[in-house]
Amino acid sequence: MAIQIKKEGKMRTLKIFLIVSFCSTLLVIGCSKKGEEKKEATKQTEGGTITGLVYFPGEYPEPQKILINQDQHICGAFQYSEDFVVNEENKGLANVVISLANVTNGVPPQSETSHATIDQNGCRYVPHVQAVPVGTQLEVLNSDGILHNVHVYLNSIDPANEVLNKAQPAFLKKVEITLDKKGVYYFKCDIHEHMNAYIVTFDHPYFTVTDSTGHFKLENVPPGNYTVQAWHEVLGNLEKQVTVTKGQTSEVTFEILPNE
Numbered sequence: 001m002a003i004q005i006k007k008e009g010k011m012r013t014l015k016i017f018l019i020v021s022f023c024s025t026l027l028v029i030g031c032s033k034k035g036e037e038k039k040e041a042t043k044q045t046e047g048g049t050i051t052g053l054v055y056f057p058g059e060y061p062e063p064q065k066i067l068i069n070q071d072q073h074i075c076g077a078f079q080y081s082e083d084f085v086v087n088e089e090n091k092g093l094a095n096v097v098i099s100l101a102n103v104t105n106g107v108p109p110q111s112e113t114s115h116a117t118i119d120q121n122g123c124r125y126v127p128h129v130q131a132v133p134v135g136t137q138l139e140v141l142n143s144d145g146i147l148h149n150v151h152v153y154l155n156s157i158d159p160a161n162e163v164l165n166k167a168q169p170a171f172l173k174k175v176e177i178t179l180d181k182k183g184v185y186y187f188k189c190d191i192h193e194h195m196n197a198y199i200v201t202f203d204h205p206y207f208t209v210t211d212s213t214g215h216f217k218l219e220n221v222p223p224g225n226y227t228v229q230a231w232h233e234v235l236g237n238l239e240k241q242v243t244v245t246k247g248q249t250s251e252v253t254f255e256i257l258p259n260e
Contacts, residue, residue, distance in 0.1 A: 048244040050218040052098070052252035054210050054230055056091040059258045060084065066194045068123070074144050075123035079194060082128045083234050085212070092214020093232070093256070095129035097200045099207035100218065101227040101239070113137055118187065118197060120148045120168070125187050125197030129233070131209050134182050134201045140175040142168045149190040150175055155183045165190075184231070198233055228252050 063080035085094040114133045119126045119141040132138075140150050152164040163185065168175055179185060179201050189195035200207070210216045223246045230238040235256075242250050 046246055047220040047222050048246055049249040050221055050226075050228065050242060050244060050252060051249055052216050052228070052254070053090075053214050054093045054096045054098075054216070054232075054254040054256070055214045056086060056093065056256045056258075058091075060086045060091055060093075060256070068192070068194060070192055071123065071144075071146050074146050075192060079123070081194075082124075085128075087213045090213055092210070092212075094210055094212050094214060095232070096210040096214070096216075096254075097129065097131045097198075097207065097231040098210065098216045098218065099131070099200075099202060099229050099231070100204070100221065101229050103204045103206055103226075105222050115139070116199070117141055118199070119143050120150075120189070120195070123192050123195060125189075125195055128197050129209055130197075130199045131207045132179065132199060132201055133205070134180065134203050136179045136201065138177045138179055138199070140168065140177065142170070142173055142175075145170045147191060148195075151188045151190050152177065153186045153188075154181060157186060200231065230254050 061084040063082075063084065065078050066081060067078050068075045082095070086092070087094070114136040115138075116130060116132050116136050117139045118130070121141075121143040123144060142148055147170065148168045150164055150166050150168050152162070154161045154163050164175075164177055166175055179199060182201050182203050185199040185201065187195075187197040187199070206218050206221060208216050208218060221244045223244050225241065225243050228240050228242050230240075232238070238254055240252055240254065242252050244250055
């Protein structure tokens with residue numbers, strides 16, 4: 001897989017090489033509770049943990065400056081793109097959705113309805129990337145006090161996959177939507193073309209999003225062999241294999257190396 005980045009007037013190609021390393025550290029397992037709680041706690045603590053990092057060991061794409069002509073009193077004259085949010089210290093890549101593929105056992109999905117929010121704040125969708133359970137009740141907020149348009153697609157920008165297309169003026173502070181299908185929900189604003197966000201839904205609990213340093217953690221994973229999937233809005237799907245052992249931690253590192 002390759003991505004194109006422009007730097008100092010020249011196009012450079014980054015080829016993606018993934019390196020995975022495994023290490024094991026004994027976890028301290030707390031005492032379980034009684035009755036049904038004991039059964040559930042035992043079920044969870046019999047698993048292992050997967051930790052990891054997605055990062056650029058070398059050169060990485062710089063944020064692109066986006067000029068803005070609409071509602072500059074709220075949006076500003078320009079903003080920087082959020083497709084590559086890289087930590088300057090360790091070059092970790094934020095906003096990567098991490099999950100396990102084809103999970104058939106372990107902790108069941110939560111039975112209670114999940115709730116999440118996404119806010120139009122400063123002419124951005126905040127947060128830019130989320131991962132939530134299927135069936136999540138989402139509140140789309142408008143903190144800007146100007147007219148926005150919430151345009152949502154599932155898995156691809158195609159009229160057949162349109163989920164919502166609704167104007168959200170200043171007086172309409174909240175729009176509600178149920179994310180009832182598994183996949184990648186893409187959010188955009190037809191009024192402010194630079195605005196976009198992603199929400200990925202899952203039918204199991206083994207998912208997370210890399211933090212501002214590119215790190216992630218999946219806990220209570222049943223022992224076994226798994227495919228760890230890393231999804232990024234530009235890089236697409238990256239995969240690595242991992243073996244999880246009861247009471248231990250397996251480490252997975254995705255390295256994105258430049259082709260010099």
